[in-house]
Amino acid sequence: MLQVASLGSGSSGNATLVRTTDTLLLLDCGFTLKETTVRMAKLGLSPANLDGVLISHEHGDHVKGIGPLSRKFAKPVWLTHGTYNALRDNRFTHTNLISAHQAFKIGDIDIDPFPTPHDAAESCQYIFSNQGTRFACVTDLGASTPHVEEKLAGVTGLLVESNYDEHMLSNGPYPPSLQARIRSDFGHLGNVQAGQLVRRVDHSGMQTILLGHLSEQNNTNDAAYSTMAEYLPANDNRVTVLQQHSCSEWFELIGTGDKAVPGTNASAALTELA
Ligand SMILES: [Zn+2]
Numbered sequence: 001m002l003q004v005a006s007l008g009s010g011s012s013g014n015a016t017l018v019r020t021t022d023t024l025l026l027l028d029c030g031f032t033l034k035e036t037t038v039r040m041a042k043l044g045l046s047p048a049n050l051d052g053v054l055i056s057h058e059h060g061d062h063v064k065g066i067g068p069l070s071r072k073f074a075k076p077v078w079l080t081h082g083t084y085n086a087l088r089d090n091r092f093t094h095t096n097l098i099s100a101h102q103a104f105k106i107g108d109i110d111i112d113p114f115p116t117p118h119d120a121a122e123s124c125q126y127i128f129s130n131q132g133t134r135f136a137c138v139t140d141l142g143a144s145t146p147h148v149e150e151k152l153a154g155v156t157g158l159l160v161e162s163n164y165d166e167h168m169l170s171n172g173p174y175p176p177s178l179q180a181r182i183r184s185d186f187g188h189l190g191n192v193q194a195g196q197l198v199r200r201v202d203h204s205g206m207q208t209i210l211l212g213h214l215s216e217q218n219n220t221n222d223a224a225y226s227t228m229a230e231y232l233p234a235n236d237n238r239v240t241v242l243q244q245h246s247c248s249e250w251f252e253l254i255g256t257g258d259k260a261v262p263g264t265n266a267s268a269a270l271t272e273l274a
């Protein structure tokens with residue numbers, strides 16, 4: 001069993017909690033320590049409860065609070081060499097440098113990192129597994145690659161980037177150079193690319209699909225949601241759009257290694273917990 005909750009997702013800050021009954025991890029810390037603490041408290045948690053923090057890359061919307069959090073709460077941080085070297089504040093209490101091609105484990109969560117094409121030093125993303133459940137986060141990805149899609153095969157939960165609506169980006173306030181950077185193979189996935197990615201990977205076993213990293217300038221919840229719906233079967237109820245300014249609820253992924261939960265089956269095993 002894995003549970004996932006977003007502390008907030010979007011171009012101005014990203015942080016995601018992943019937990020089992022024994023282990024609590026934070027993926028990225030894109031809010032200040034104060035804001036991270038406030039948002040965790042809304043879920044009944046404190047940074048003191050964390051077993052560790054994983055960082056995807058050095059952009060500010062993923063690392064804003066990581067230095068202060070690691071030092072104040074004596075928390076270990078996992079990240080690639082390239083990300084570590086590119087960070088302005090990398091004075092962590094404990095640093096675990098990883099290879100983006102080598103699996104590792106924190107508590108009872110298996111972690112499978114993979115490199116992502118993005119305009120950062122050595123960006124990667126992670127798949128978290130426990131007892132037959134697999135949760136993958138794919139944000140800050142300029143383009144999908146065969147390697148990424150191979151990694152995503154069989155995941156039971158997915159947080160996928162749905163950064164921009166093409167029409168809004170083309171007609172919005174961003175100068176052409178910035179628009180080009182966002183659309184490039186080292187920028188971000190838009191709503192259409194997110195839908196195409198989900199359609200290309202086998203999504204039959206996915207219990208939940210979270211759309212994240214939306215641009216506040218160049219996207220809306222409705223545009224992201226309705227575009228993804230075009231790539232999924234009619235009345236598919238697995239999709240949730242994550243918000244920039246508020247936490248999500250917990251999304252629970254039930255695995256083959258979990259005891260059967262009364263009233264659920266494999267296709268309806270997603271429980272959104274209050
Ligand atoms: Zn980002």
Ligand SMILES: [Zn+2]
Nearest residue numbers: 057059118140
């Ligand atoms: Zn980035």
